[in-house]
Amino acid sequence: MVPSFFFAVLPLLFTAALSQGFPNPRPCTGACNVRDPGLVRRTSDGSYFLFSTHEKIKYASAKQLEGPWTAVGSVVPQGSKIDLAGKNDLWAPDVFKLGDRYHVYYSVSTLGSQTSAIGLATSPDLKPGTWTDHGSIGVESDPSKPYNAIDGNLFVEGNTVRLNFGSYWHNIFQVRMNGDGTKATSNPTQIAYEPAGNHAIEGSYMYKHGGAYYLFYSIGLAGHYDDNKPAPGQEYRIKVCKSSSPTGGFVGPAGKPCTKGGGMLVMASHGDVYGPGGQGVLTHPEHGPVLYYHYTNTTIGWSNSQQRFGWNPLDFSSGWPVAKP
Incomplete structure (x- = not known):
């Protein structure tokens, strides 16, 4: 049961924030073409590492979020040990330091397929050539399942390790993981669902923040805008729900459950920015919580390969995340 205070939002603050429109992304220089970015700050020296779909999980490094970003290499240069179609074209990296290792969770699938699996590669220091591919973490799917096993996201609190995942079908699910984050130890449970249309939410x-758990996710058509531009408002955009528990009860500002299409819009198309999504949140030493994502810059090009890395600090003062310039 979600406490009643979660329903008591501050609508005037939301209205004031959203009436100003969405901010443009902060600057990015160097290797800024990414898709489904994963972002981490290395503890040893404070450098940032930015991971991306394709090129067997390519990644780049920089001393600051603005860049300049310099290409480093690929996480799984030989392709995944998971023997499924798509093992040489890996998607949706999620990066997290657990213990003394950096974990990159990746997806093995093909477009529109439900035959999918989530894999894991680890490194002690994020340097090229130091990655070990562990193959599947036991989160897999086929047409008999209600979910699609892609877009993994690790969440660690104390000694409890969870993984959120899912795309289309019945959307976002969660499993418990073992202590070192290498294997799932529970059956999946649903935590978010969009009942309308083709259930186009993913990338949780x-x-x-502040004792509340925020579930960010992408909704809408993710890309291929050069070949298949969606109807206005149906392109990628970022929403969020929140709960007093990490395991469920997520709602939008008006109390509508996230399992029934609830949620608040955090970032959407505006100006030259089109289809933002594939997001995550990093706690930055100067800016605090930072929303990062990919987007299409309409002045540059519409193809997936031209999508860019965007980021904005988040303001949680209303109880809900609002992107700042």
């Missing part, structure tokens, strides 16, 4: 990312 959980973030804790």
Whole structure:
């Protein structure tokens, strides 16, 4: 049961924030073409590492979020140990330091397929050539399942390790993981669902702030805008729900459950920015919570390969995340 205070939002603050429109992304220079970005700050020296779909999970590094970003290489240069179609074209990296290892969770699938699996590669220091591919973490799907096993996102609190995942079908699910984050140890449970249309939500990312758990996710058509531009408002955009528990009860500002299409819009198309999504949140030493995502810059090009890395600090003062310039 979600406490009643979660329903008591501050609508005037939301209205004031949203009436100003969405901010443009902060600057990015160097290797800024990414898709489904994963982002981490290395503890040893404070450098940032930015991971991306394709090129067997390519990644780049920089001293600051603005860049300049310099290409480093690929996480799984030989392709995944998971023997499924798509093992040489890996998607949706999620990166997290667990213990003394950096974990990158990746997806093995093909477009529109439900025959999918989530894999894991680890490294002690994020340097090229130091990655070990562990193959499947036991989160897999086929047409008999209600979910699609892609878009994994690790969430760790104390000694409890969870993984959120899912795309289309019945949307976002969660499993418990073992202590070192290498294997799922429970059956999946649903935590978010869009009942309308073809259930186009995916790419979940959980973030804790001020005692509340925020579930960010992408909704709409993700890309291929050069070949298949969707109807206005149906392109990628970022929404969020929140709960007092990491395991469920997520709602939008008006109390509508996230399992029934609830949620608040955090970022959407505006100006030259089109189809933002594939998001995550990083706690930055200067800016605090930072929303990062990919987007299409309409002045540059509409193809997936031209999508860019965007980021904005988040303001949680209303109880809900609002992107700042």
